[in-house]
Structures are given as structure tokens and as C-alpha cells.
Amino acid sequence: MQTSPAALPPTVWPARGRHVGSAAADVLRVNLRQLKDGAVVDDFLELKEEQVFEARWRVDGEVTVRARLTLGSDGEWVLVAEAEQPWKVAWASPVGMFWPLEPDAGWDHDTVAGLRFRDVNRLPEDDKELRRLLRDCVRDSWALHIVVHEAMTPDEGGRRPLTGHLPPSLRHRVVEHRAAPHQLRAVNWALKEFDVQVPRGGAVVLSPLPLDRDTGADDFSVRSVFLDGTPPTELIDAVTRFAGLPRPLPEGAEEALTALREQWRLTTAEEELVRQRELVAMYAEALEAMTNSRDLYREAAERANEALAAYREAGAEAPRPPAEQPGSPLQQLTRTLERFKPRRPPRDENGAG
Known part of the structure; x- marks a missing residue:
């Protein structure tokens, strides 16, 4: 067009x-x-x-x-x-x-x-x-x-x-x-x-x-x-x-x-100072985003390890992941882990599993 x-x-x-x-x-x-x-x-x-x-x-x-x-x-x-x-x-x-x-x-x-x-x-x-x-x-x-x-x-x-x-x-x-x-x-x-x-x-x-x-x-x-x-x-x-x-x-x-x-290069001292401050702010924002992302993915990895350990304990075979769902990769991973989590059988009145 x-x-x-x-x-x-x-x-x-x-x-x-x-x-x-x-x-x-x-x-x-x-x-x-x-x-x-x-x-x-x-x-x-x-x-x-x-x-x-x-x-x-x-x-x-x-x-x-x-x-x-x-x-x-x-x-x-x-x-x-x-x-x-x-x-x-x-x-x-x-x-x-x-x-x-x-x-x-x-x-x-x-x-x-x-x-x-x-x-x-x-x-x-x-x-x-x-x-x-x-x-x-x-x-x-x-x-x-x-x-x-x-x-x-x-x-x-x-x-x-x-x-x-x-x-x-x-x-x-x-x-x-x-x-x-x-x-x-x-x-x-x-x-x-x-x-x-x-x-x-x-x-x-x-x-x-x-x-x-x-x-x-x-x-x-x-x-x-x-x-x-x-x-x-x-x-x-x-x-x-x-x-x-x-x-x-x-x-x-x-x-x-x-x-x-x-691509302007002919900056004054004042303009260069403003530019450097903008770069510092941009880098700080990027660093904060990377830190938050690292913490979120660390949490997701921990939940994945917990889910895997639960499967091994239950002796169950992990099901295939569901079809791709809309949302961020982190949201998709969280939803998938929720579905992977095994359901334990209900306890009987004598407390047997």
C-alpha cells in the first residue's frame, strides 16, 4: 500500500x-x-x-x-x-x-x-x-x-x-x-x-x-x-x-x-548535558526492567522446579504443554505450570493417601 x-x-x-x-x-x-x-x-x-x-x-x-x-x-x-x-x-x-x-x-x-x-x-x-x-x-x-x-x-x-x-x-x-x-x-x-x-x-x-x-x-x-x-x-x-x-x-x-x-552532532555544552542525562535515565530504566524480568523469571523457574519435583514424587508423567496462548512468555509459562501441577488423591477418613 x-x-x-x-x-x-x-x-x-x-x-x-x-x-x-x-x-x-x-x-x-x-x-x-x-x-x-x-x-x-x-x-x-x-x-x-x-x-x-x-x-x-x-x-x-x-x-x-x-x-x-x-x-x-x-x-x-x-x-x-x-x-x-x-x-x-x-x-x-x-x-x-x-x-x-x-x-x-x-x-x-x-x-x-x-x-x-x-x-x-x-x-x-x-x-x-x-x-x-x-x-x-x-x-x-x-x-x-x-x-x-x-x-x-x-x-x-x-x-x-x-x-x-x-x-x-x-x-x-x-x-x-x-x-x-x-x-x-x-x-x-x-x-x-x-x-x-x-x-x-x-x-x-x-x-x-x-x-x-x-x-x-x-x-x-x-x-x-x-x-x-x-x-x-x-x-x-x-x-x-x-x-x-x-x-x-x-x-x-x-x-x-x-x-x-x-544524527545531529553539533551540540552545545548544554545540549550535550541534557543528552547525557537522557541516556543515564534510559539506561537506568533498562536496568530496572532487566532486574524485574530476572526476578520474575527466577520465580517462574522455582515454580517449574517445584512442579517437576511434585511429578517425580507422584510418579506421574508430565503431560504435553497446551497450545500456545496469548499473552507474554512469562504468562504462558505460569499458565502451563499451573496445568502441570499434579492433583493428589483425597485423603480417606483414616488419613491414608
Whole structure:
């Protein structure tokens, strides 16, 4: 039976991408060291054999964020962060707590080949390739994807990526696609598969989610986007609202979140003290259970010896054990011994047995 994917907790921020080039671990190590020296992150830890980096920092002055980045051999990275409170889009992106944010950094490639987070991604001219790309974005990417149609060829300011205007926590989770003026019909033909359309000169959020009856695709469609370098207010609002919708964890994110919660190693002194106390309490409970179990089984063994001695005294042959009964093994053993106990013949009036 197929189970539904777990819901994305409101405290969790997931992202996945690919680092292009060599020495990805060195890039992470150097950047984390610089951020710790600059008091941007409180601390970090590298688990070299596992290619895992952990970091801890604070937002809003006192809310602790814990994050874990796993680096694959092919450069693919998975980053899951969790805060002590529901995530706010105004908080700093966890990506910037691990990777350097220079324009030429190699980390900002989506797992869908050819796409980048901080750049304008031109849609393919070939119709089949266009449809295949959008389908891969919906099925395989953890990012949010927006499709922007250029009503006319923009100037230099309009050619800059719009994602830079998004709230900090969304800038590295959104991929921006651009359709040239002549591509409107081809793009909307490809978007029919996902029940969305991009208005002429506007934009739409490409939804990988089944939207409920109270929320339609039109709620995340923007009629006009001015590509003149000014912040696209309506588009920012649409992307922010979409990012706040309840959603399932992306495929593979549940395992990453479990690892963050259960395999976390970057503990503070206070957290380590609490952990040790919990371990002591757990061991004490286990020891008490073992002691009680030993005493109970010792009692059962004594009763078994008494029953065996009674059979030998009576010269009786022990009957076969009854069929297995419900209950604990100790309960079953006790019931069995009660049945094994021989019944002595009643004494006569003269006291003879």
C-alpha cells in the first residue's frame, strides 16, 4: 500500500542543487570558517567520511536554526534547515550560510540540467525540448519555478534576474524561466499539462502541487511584469504566497530531515548535558526492567522446579504443554505450570493417601 508523503513542517527549509566544478568540500569548509570567524554562524562541524556539514546560527536574535548539508560524489548537495519557530521568508537563506554568494560560485545549479538559481534561464526554442524541460522541473526539482513572458525585448535592466528581488529565504529556492516575445503560444501549449497559463507580458508560478478547490492556478498568475529593473511587486507576492502553501516534503527530503533530527552532532555544552542525562535515565530504566524480568523469571523457574519435583514424587508423567496462548512468555509459562501441577488423591477418613 502506497503511503502519502509526509507534510513539510512549517519550521523546515529544504533545498537541493548541484555544485559544478571540483573541490566543493573545500569551498564549503573555507566559507563556513569565514562565517564563523565573522560571527555569522555560531558554529559548524564537518563529518569528512560522510561528506556532511552541520551549522548552527540564530535569526531574530534568539531563534536557533540548525542545518545539515550533505554533499554527493557527483556534486549534488542536499540542504535541510530547521528553526525553533515557523520559518519566515525574511530570514537569511540557509544556502548563504554554507556556500559563498559570489556571482561566479559553482553551487547554484538546479538538479535539472542547465538551470541556475540566480540567473535568467531562457526557455528552449524547440517545442518538444521545452515541454520536456518544464515536465522535469515539476517532477524532479525541489525548487519553485516561475515562467516570465517578455512582451518585448527588454533593455539591460530588464534582462537581470527577478529572483534577486525576492525575500531572502526564497532567493535560492526559485528558478526563473524567460520566454521570448514570440514563444507565448508554444509556452502555453506546454503549460496546459499543468493547468496553468502565462499572460502576455506576465508571469505564472509553475505548480508541482495539486491545488485545493479554494486555491486555483490563477491565484499565482501575474498579468503584467515590468522588466525595467524595478521590483515586481505582484510577482513577489504570488511567489511568497505559493511558498507558504502546505505541501508534502519533496522526494528524498524526509530522509534528510530525519538525519538532521536524529544524527545531529553539533551540540552545545548544554545540549550535550541534557543528552547525557537522557541516556543515564534510559539506561537506568533498562536496568530496572532487566532486574524485574530476572526476578520474575527466577520465580517462574522455582515454580517449574517445584512442579517437576511434585511429578517425580507422584510418579506421574508430565503431560504435553497446551497450545500456545496469548499473552507474554512469562504468562504462558505460569499458565502451563499451573496445568502441570499434579492433583493428589483425597485423603480417606483414616488419613491414608
